[in-house]
């Protein structure tokens with residue numbers, strides 16, 4: 001018998017509320033990419049925390065959204081819904097400063113989970129005064145029952161201990177199922193592709209980032225460094241020039257920032273080569289989505 005706890009915990013919520021920032025803060029690694037743009041996360045990403053109280057496998061999910069215009073968007077919502085149905089505990093993340101119609105969608109999803117749920121208000125560092133928090137809390141707890149309510153700033157790392165205390169209280173007893181030194185189930189290739197996509201999302205504007213995806217074509221560990229070749233796939237030919245930029249400036253900036261982030265993550269110098277290719281309408285093509293690594 002053990003008094004340690006184990007379980008999978010889904011981080012759910014509409015886009016941009018800070019789920020990925022929270023995952024990274026909880027695990028202490030930059031596993032999930034973060035940008036100020038909604039719909040950054042496109043995959044289910046596991047972040048494993050092992051400590052004295054037990055082991056928690058947090059699952060970051062794509063933000064639930066109402067846009068259903070592309071096959072990709074429909075897949076993203078499905079990943080979030082499937083994750084919600086397969087975990088021991090759900091954390092519904094709400095931006096304490098701003099609520100939208102999509103929060104209702106996330107609330108509905110979290111409510112459909114058959115098991116305990118925590119309501120987490122994030123970005124409290126941005127609140128001018130906290131007087132409205134009580135009312136806001138009542139607004140949500142009036143619509144669904146939650147086993148705990150916590151107030152966080154994922155970015156400033158505030159309230160994380162409160163969240164963890166509730167998580168360990170609500171998880172079942174059980175032995176760790178992942179190796180203690182494991183942080184994620186994702187491969188280094190996947191994480192590097194995401195770091196490139198993160199920089200692209202940060203450097204490019206408007207609709208272009210949503211039509212981009214990244215594939216790792218080459219990943220070679222050498223004695224002194226790692227050689228990586230990444231392919232950036234755009235959905236429209238006219239986006240290619242924008243990704244490359246005048247005299248290759250944009251691509252150069254993306255490359256050097258992603259290379260630095262990859263070297264930090266992998267703990268070794270990295271040589272990163274980027275190429276750009278058009279694959280028209282990949283976001284609407286089920287076969288392309290499979291090939292490009294998007295879960296069904």
Ligand SMILES: Nc1nc2c(ncn2[C@@H]2O[C@H](COP(=O)(O)OP(=O)(O)OP(=O)(O)O)[C@@H](O)[C@H]2O)c(=O)[nH]1
Nearest residue numbers: 015016017018019020021039040041063153154155
């Ligand atoms: N001020 C403040 N900003 C935060 C906090 N948490 C996240 N952010 C910012 O909010 C933005 C969105 O954060 P993400 O972690 O990418 O949000 P997400 O919920 O994963 O978004 P999707 O992947 O699009 O669903 C980023 O600019 C973060 O830096 C916080 O506690 N305080």
Ligand SMILES: [Mg+2]
Nearest residue numbers: 019020040041
């Ligand atoms: Mg995210």
